[in-house]
Amino acid sequence: MTDHDKSDTLIPDEGLAPASTALPTADVMEELATPPRSQWRDVWDQFKTHKGAMLGAILFFFIVAGVYLGPYLWSIDPTQIDIRSRNQGPSWSHPFGTDQLGRDILARMMSGGQTSVSVGITAMLLALFLGSFIGVLAGFFRRLDGPLMRLTDLFLALPLLPLLLVMMLLFREPLSAAFGLERGIFILIVCAIGITSWMPTARIVRGDVLAIKEREFVLAARSIGTSNSQIITRHILPNVLSPIMVSATLGIATAIITESALSFLGLGFPPDFPTWGRLLFDGVDYLQQYPERVFWPGLAISLTVLSVNYLGDGLRDALDPRIRGR
């Protein structure tokens, strides 16, 4: 799978590969001129040509940086109550205004974003781990294939949002008693989202593993006595990395939306612990007087999800060798 470019190196180059140009003759010349390039370089070149994906990547980077590094520049405490300056409009001291208790909305947006983004990323990692694990097992061991895929089908038939709501209801108090209020609910939300969203990844990974394990290099590895676990980690996993990466980006998007939906339904994080969904939920009460309070968190959620979706779209194109060749 790691198909290095086997073109001859006629002229040694500095190794800086320019993006593909429009003229076919120039293209051929270039191909001859460049030294063998790694697969990831090809992927990066293809990725760069997808404008939406580049924009999405940059936007996502800025959102994550703003949310995590912003509080160092904007050092107002998001929970600090200043009742005398409540319900203020935008001003230099509070660019997004203040809420009904005089808390600075910009600071709350940043701290809410930290929670939302970290829930999204952690839940995605959990779902990805579960999905890849089950997918690889089902694809690699024929005996496990039937039962594991039945299990995946059964999970796909579960009504996810109602079940998530039920889980939040039932496990919220014991977990927050065991790990503290905020960490308990964080663990609960991440686990709940993780175990209800691994199925698509498992299916895709299984399909790819099924195809790859019949290839010659796996046979070669087996014939020199490589153990199953080594074949999986050395030969199978690197080759199913691209579908896993694509589902990772889409997984962040769904996890962020699900977390916000739970918070919006009042079953997510507690009120004094802001997330974007919670801020939106709180803003709905003041919809008529201060519509901007709903607008900012909603916009943040939508932009994050949009950027991640575009990122995933570009990544899928870049990682697909059939498209990359063009």
Next chain:
Amino acid sequence: MLNFTIRRLVLAVPTLLFISLVIFLLLELAPGDPMAQVPLTVPPEVKEKMREALGLGQPMHIRFWKWIVQFFWIEPQVLVDAMFGTTFSEGDLRVISWQTRSPVMDIVVQRIPQTLWVVGTAYIVAILIALPIGIYSAYRQYSWFDQMGTFVSMVGFSVPPFFSGVLVIVVFSVQLGWFPSIYDTTLVVNSWDSFMLQLKQMIMPVMVLALQITAQLSRFMRASMLDNLNQDYVRTARAKGLSEYTVVMVHVLRNSMIPVVTVIALGIPAIFGGAIITEQVFKVNGIGQLLIGAIQANDLPMVQTLTFIFAVLIVLFNLIADVLYGILDPRIRYD
């Protein structure tokens, strides 16, 4: 074909049993006591009596069995009784809500029409919009229309309903004052004016739901059309001298609709789930809001039944999608 359908039907039974077990066990093994709200001054023996009255006295497997019997045997009988005036279910114990002490299914039946109206209209509107968009953007791939369609559907994917819903409320009912922000389910449609009122209050929830469904369906329609447009039979049809309209709308469309029809069937249960949020935003008192209310009130039988109804919907429409695929595509039947 009959064989195929029966095989699928038989497979659905263990799935449903598994799901009912998962839901039951989740509620059962969860820490938390339904008696937690009862004041401490109530003596323990009275508490024990109350427990039994709620049906909590018996061991777990017996209660699971009872619930299954109530749901699959007694409730259908109640339905038959209501329809034909028979008395099969007289004296049988039904699933009782802890909130209202009335049968759960009666409340669900009261709430379902509201959900069906909003969700059903949204789905039909979305299909009517999505299919032409998908067809045209596949036919003119990479045109500005196609690019716009891609962007709009990306936005439709990304903007969650609890934001788009609030946004349309701000724009259309707070700023412009065109539509009411709260859905009034007590409205009786019996005149032109009340019909217009009903129409007005339905526009916003339908718009929000339809945006999401359109985003997904139009992309799917486009991909399916693109798969077919480059096939050999299309070239043959053109070579025969058929008009472009016949080629696209008859030959290509019919074949492209096969996967799309199944996706439409598969999407219906997901829409019911997604309607939970939209119902909450617009205060439609459908089954989604019933579920949220029951969860907040710790009404376990109601939560159990509603969750299971959602699961039944998913399994049912999976089955319908499978059978439809079998009917539409003969190649599927023989594997």
